[in-house]
Amino acid sequence: MELRNLRGYLDLLVALSWVVLAAAVVAVSLHGIVRLVLLVPIVVFLPGYAVVSLSYPTAGSPTTESANGGSNAGLRARFARDNHAIGGVERIPLAIVWSLVVVPGIALGVHFSPSPIAAEPLQAGVFGVTAALLVAATVARARHPANERFVASLPRLPDRSSGFGSASSPLGTQASSTSHPGARLLLVVSLLVLASSVGYAFAASPHDERFTELSIQSGEVTNETTALYPSTLVDGQAADFEFAVGNHEGSSVEYEYVVALQHLDGSDAEPVVVDERAAERGEFELADGETRTVTADVTPETTGDDVRIVVLLYRDGAPADPSLENAYRSLRLPVDVTASDSVAASSARQAPGSDR
Known part of the structure; x- marks a missing residue:
């Protein structure tokens, strides 16, 4: 050519x-x-x-x-x-x-x-x-x-004699x-x-933000839905709830999570953790752009409305003392733990003046 x-x-x-x-x-x-x-x-x-x-x-x-x-x-x-x-x-x-x-x-x-x-x-x-x-x-x-x-x-450019x-x-x-x-x-x-x-x-235009998304999986939401997660638990009975982890960090990441039950003292303005028990932990790897749903099993051993579930997420391994302060991402989920039917019936039978 x-x-x-x-x-x-x-x-x-x-x-x-x-x-x-x-x-x-x-x-x-x-x-x-x-x-x-x-x-x-x-x-x-x-x-x-x-x-x-x-x-x-x-x-x-x-x-x-x-x-x-x-x-x-x-x-x-x-x-x-x-x-x-x-x-x-x-x-x-x-x-x-x-x-x-x-x-x-x-x-x-x-x-x-x-x-x-x-x-x-x-x-x-x-x-x-x-x-x-x-x-x-x-x-x-x-x-x-x-x-x-x-x-x-x-x-x-135009010549001077040619005009605009x-x-x-x-x-x-x-x-x-x-x-x-x-x-x-x-x-x-x-x-x-x-x-x-x-x-x-x-x-x-915003800079490309790299982050990890941690969220609760609410399931199907209807007019009768009162909470996006199981907020009422029964003492001694296992309950499942799901949370999702999304990797938007730009590369593969190894995650480790810790799910714990915390008993709080709410007498002060800032709740104080008086008792904590790890319920479940695990680890997995996600590629960039991948999302995984995790199902955690929680069994409360106390009653009251001063209990919460915490999800602590870490990159590249959790420390020896996982907490809200050192977690990369975290969720705080207040729950109300009620007594089981058998415990409630036993308490009713032992109550003075109860009908026999």
Whole structure:
């Protein structure tokens, strides 16, 4: 392929390479400024540029006042078939505007698809649609002779004598020389909006937080549900409750958990633990993004409403003296422990004055 012919596809090849590189960065979960620099154009520019390149594969013929004659014949020549082209400068704001149409359209398609609304299907949709449009734009451009194809080039500043609206061939070797100031004003405004949005995205987007999620599994919640966990236990009877551990640390983590029953003295403003008994402990490993549900077995040995269940979660092993203070994550679950039916019946039989 001659160098001249290759230049006719250079912008599309660069755009397609950018999409592939951005997809690779997402696939390997690379974060930071590199990810931001690669993904911002994917959202605000490249999808629209692919649409514009597909719609306008040629550079068109230069139109001048003499050719157009300022008449209806000139207008017909200006908008004749295969002459409906735009210059490189006009493609930039059009690409931004079309990106604002394509990306929300992809999000809408994901919404009505079986896939959940999440980052992964949205990113896959944007990457796939943009790449497909770029390939289609390449095919559309290849259907025209080499001397008619749009060729992107760096913009040139207008000459002092040419005025604001008459710069020659910016971003295209065959762009019209009669661009109007309104188009350039639209370009400036669009670029300002783009720069502002990129700056806002950089300043306002939260940093990738790495954390471990520890939560109670409440099961099915109905109108009759009074608590999200078994809050009423019976003395001497085992009770099961579930909690979930989710790993969002960015790598695999080995967890160890300790479930304990604490008897509290609530006479002070801050409850004091007067008795503690470990009920269950265990350990497991979770990959990044994985969640595990743990079922713990608890058997209370005291009664009253001053009892609580604590779940202590540790990374890379629990210490010799696990507590709320040294736990990586923890749950505090107040419970009310009642006497069993047999104990209550025995107490009733032994009570003075009871009927026999």
